[in-house]
Amino acid sequence: MNAPDNNQEPANAPWDPVFLESRREALIILLLWVAALLWAVPYCYLNGFPETFVAEEFSTVWGIPSWLFWGIAVPWLLADVFTLWFCFFYMKDGDLGEEAPVESQEGA
Amino acid sequence: MSLPPIFNSSFLAEAGGVSPALFTFLGYTAAVFSLAVIANYLRKDGNFLSEYFLGNRGLGVWAFALTFAATSASGGSFTGFPSKIYSHGWILGLWIGSYIIFPICTMGFIGKRLNQVARRSGAITVPDVIRDRFRSAGFGLLAVALIVFFMSFNLIAQFKAGSLMLKTLLSGVGVFESGVTFLKDSIGGSVDPAYLLCLCGFGLAVIAYTTYGGFQAVVWTDVMQGVVMVFGVMIMLPLALYLVGKGAPEGVGSLEYATSRMVDMSPPRRGVAVFRPGGPEGNRAPLGEGSWIRIPGSDEGAEARLFKVIPKLALEERLRKRGEPWVAVLEITSPGDRSQVIENQGDRARSDFILEDLELQGYAYGAEDGRKGVYVTGPGPSPSSDAGFLPLSLVISFFFMWAISGSGQPASMVRLMAFNNTVTLRRSIFTVAVYYSLIYFPLVIIFCCARVLMPGMDAESDRIMPAMAVFLTENVGAGWLAGLLIAAPFAAVMSTVDSFLLMISSGLVRDIYQRNINPGASELRLKRLSYLFTLLVGGAALLGAVNPPQFLQDIIVYTGSGLAACFLAPVVYAIYWPRSNVEGCMAGMLGGFISHLSMYVGGIFANGSFFRPYRLMDFDPIIVGLLVSFLAGYLVTLRTPPPPEDLVRKYFYKPEISTGA
Numbered sequence: 001m002n003a004p005d006n007n008q009e010p011a012n013a014p015w016d017p018v019f020l021e022s023r024r025e026a027l028i029i030l031l032l033w034v035a036a037l038l039w040a041v042p043y044c045y046l047n048g049f050p051e052t053f054v055a056e057e058f059s060t061v062w063g064i065p066s067w068l069f070w071g072i073a074v075p076w077l078l079a080d081v082f083t084l085w086f087c088f089f090y091m092k093d094g095d096l097g098e099e100a101p102v103e104s105q106e107g108a
Numbered sequence: 109m110s111l112p113p114i115f116n117s118s119f120l121a122e123a124g125g126v127s128p129a130l131f132t133f134l135g136y137t138a139a140v141f142s143l144a145v146i147a148n149y150l151r152k153d154g155n156f157l158s159e160y161f162l163g164n165r166g167l168g169v170w171a172f173a174l175t176f177a178a179t180s181a182s183g184g185s186f187t188g189f190p191s192k193i194y195s196h197g198w199i200l201g202l203w204i205g206s207y208i209i210f211p212i213c214t215m216g217f218i219g220k221r222l223n224q225v226a227r228r229s230g231a232i233t234v235p236d237v238i239r240d241r242f243r244s245a246g247f248g249l250l251a252v253a254l255i256v257f258f259m260s261f262n263l264i265a266q267f268k269a270g271s272l273m274l275k276t277l278l279s280g281v282g283v284f285e286s287g288v289t290f291l292k293d294s295i296g297g298s299v300d301p302a303y304l305l306c307l308c309g310f311g312l313a314v315i316a317y318t319t320y321g322g323f324q325a326v327v328w329t330d331v332m333q334g335v336v337m338v339f340g341v342m343i344m345l346p347l348a349l350y351l352v353g354k355g356a357p358e359g360v361g362s363l364e365y366a367t368s369r370m371v372d373m374s375p376p377r378r379g380v381a382v383f384r385p386g387g388p389e390g391n392r393a394p395l396g397e398g399s400w401i402r403i404p405g406s407d408e409g410a411e412a413r414l415f416k417v418i419p420k421l422a423l424e425e426r427l428r429k430r431g432e433p434w435v436a437v438l439e440i441t442s443p444g445d446r447s448q449v450i451e452n453q454g455d456r457a458r459s460d461f462i463l464e465d466l467e468l469q470g471y472a473y474g475a476e477d478g479r480k481g482v483y484v485t486g487p488g489p490s491p492s493s494d495a496g497f498l499p500l501s502l503v504i505s506f507f508f509m510w511a512i513s514g515s516g517q518p519a520s521m522v523r524l525m526a527f528n529n530t531v532t533l534r535r536s537i538f539t540v541a542v543y544y545s546l547i548y549f550p551l552v553i554i555f556c557c558a559r560v561l562m563p564g565m566d567a568e569s570d571r572i573m574p575a576m577a578v579f580l581t582e583n584v585g586a587g588w589l590a591g592l593l594i595a596a597p598f599a600a601v602m603s604t605v606d607s608f609l610l611m612i613s614s615g616l617v618r619d620i621y622q623r624n625i626n627p628g629a630s631e632l633r634l635k636r637l638s639y640l641f642t643l644l645v646g647g648a649a650l651l652g653a654v655n656p657p658q659f660l661q662d663i664i665v666y667t668g669s670g671l672a673a674c675f676l677a678p679v680v681y682a683i684y685w686p687r688s689n690v691e692g693c694m695a696g697m698l699g700g701f702i703s704h705l706s707m708y709v710g711g712i713f714a715n716g717s718f719f720r721p722y723r724l725m726d727f728d729p730i731i732v733g734l735l736v737s738f739l740a741g742y743l744v745t746l747r748t749p750p751p752p753e754d755l756v757r758k759y760f761y762k763p764e765i766s767t768g769a
Binding site: 015016022033044048053060064065073079083093 | 507511531545684761
């Protein structure tokens with residue numbers, strides 16, 4: 001990823017790696033939220049909001065209405081798998097730094 | 109199935125012979141106090157404020173994960189949410205749709221970076237971070253003011269919620285009723301003595317352990333409460349499936365059977381009625397709240413009608429106009445539900461009354477004649493909205509509401525500032541993801557089963573959690589378990605109240621007193637002030653809750669979404685955007701506050717009530733607030749001078765070359 005867009009600093013500024021990593025991770029999380037929204041909401045709306053309910057067309061998976069099973073339960077499980085991957089294989093560890101002494105605080 | 113008298117107001121007292129509710133409350137309080145004492149004893153030397161309000165940034169995986177999860181899961185998760193599932197059916201699975209990514213969004217989105225920025229500045233509170241990051245005392249004070257404003261209202265509402273919950277739990281318990289009678293004689297009739305007693309019991313317990321133990325006590329009680337919550341759900345789920353499956357035909361699964369029963373359900377009708385005794389002389393017991401009455405059908409062969417006398421409050425206005433002998437009633441409209449009630453009630457359902465007069469009202473959505481499937485599809489039945497419970501616009505709003513606005517809660521942000529390293533963060537995100545998966549979707553299943561097992565609770569659905577706990581445990585011959593199950597909602601509300609209490613007092617001691625009035629205050633003085641302010645804030649909230657505002661859940665929604673509208677954009681810009689400056693982020697905070705508030709004020713003109721906000725294009729005010737906040741922050745930042753270079757260096761560059769730290 002390129003250096004952050006900050007028009008007062010040179011492009012090769014020595015940015016903090018934790019800042020860069022966490023910003024990249026935040027972007028992925030935001031995309032995950034969008035993906036979840038684009039899956040769950042249209043799927044459930046198109047399949048679970050019938051204008052007229054027809055009992056014969058209504059189906060369940062393990063007792064859960066199938067629109068909810070495929071629209072929420074399955075993505076929930078997948079989101080947990082994604083979280084597992086994200087937390088243990090993608091997210092970087094970094095040195096968060098030592099506690100700044102109170103005296104260093106400006107205006108304290 | 110032989111059932112306990114679940115529709116009697118004192119049902120909890122009778123469960124299991126002894127009172128599991130009272131036992132739970134006392135055992136619970138004792139455990140919480142023990143943890144607070146241990147926390148106080150173990151408090152490390154060093155900076156008192158950092159330890160008291162933030163635990164010295166030393167939280168490990170379990171402590172961090174469970175305090176985060178328990179604080180986020182407020183009392184609503186175990187009262188309001190089950191009540192909504194019971195009232196509207198499977199659609200609640202979509203209502204909480206964004207919980208599928210809630211933990212990773214709320215913890216991963218800003219967690220690592222916020223913790224780093226807080227360390228660099230030495231910040232203990234959220235206003236601290238804002239003040240130091242932008243080097244602006246005014247911005248810090250604005251943040252404190254907004255936190256104190258929103259959280260004070262929220263705290264009063266949560267105190268009320270906790271007290272009402274306790275009142276429900278203890279209703280009918282001998283010792284408690286004696287206390288209520290004593291209090292009634294002492295204070296007269298100005299305040300409900302049962303509520304007052306519960307408020308004092310609940311309030312004083314929370315204030316005491318929070319004041320004494322500080323953040324560590326709150327965290328460790330959160331851990332215990334978090335464990336109780338998940339155990340409660342994990343015990344209820346198999347019990348609910350087992351009981352609902354008892355009526356299933358061979359080869360049909362429990363949940364499949366429950367859903368097929370829900371397909372045929374239609375919403376009940378509510379209204380007022382007059383009954384007069386019509387049976388043989390002898391049984392003339394009056395009809396009390398919770399009584400069931402069977403009225404034979406008017407035509408030959410027609411099925412009997414089934415009514416339940418419900419609390420007057422539900423239809424107070426209509427009853428006041430008519431006076432005695434009118435009573436508030438609920439009529440069950442589905443044949444399957446009627447059979448279930450008759451099976452549950454047995455001889456307790458009365459048939460010695462004649463229906464003399466009746467005025468009923470159906471649901472605004474879902475009550476059309478012959479309509480099926482309303483409890484298993486969207487938008488779900490609604491008593492008041494003809495668009496249904498969850499139209500598309502609200503589906504989208506709630507997707508924002510949980511995952512996005514959850515990231516913007518200052519109480520969660522403080523926890524994100526408290527973990528010890530990134531390994532803890534990574535493991536905790538996954539732990540909370542598993543934890544929430546074990547709680548929220550199972551809750552939907554459990555209370556869909558409750559709809560099948562316990563029809564007729566629609567007017568008192570707030571009590572469905574304790575009622576279901578007793579129902580399930582009694583039916584498997586383990587009444588003593590009910591105490592553990594009803595501890596779960598109690599745990600949820602306690603863990604939210606204690607963290608809010610600490611947020612407000614930290615704002616007053618740290619952000620106002622230490623950083624603006626007396627920067628040179630001694631450790632001892634700060635320690636005394638921290639205890640004093642936590643005590644005072646708690647005491648003030650307790651007094652405020654003696655005569656609490658009416659709209660309990662609405663206040664909680666208003667303050668939760670308002671805090672997100674104010675804090676999310678400024679904090680995201682502050683930690684991720686080097687170009688962000690004090691003008692832009694203040695504009696974002698104020699823009700979020702004002703636009704969100706204006707939707708609620710607009711509700712006064714458009715809908716006649718502050719708590720029925722104006723919905724721009726049918727979206728919830730949280731969406732308007734967040735959009736305005738992010739937009740205002742972005743535009744004002746670009747139109748104002750960049751921040752000082754040394755500030756950017758301090759917070760965005762590698763520490764070894766920074767100049768400010």
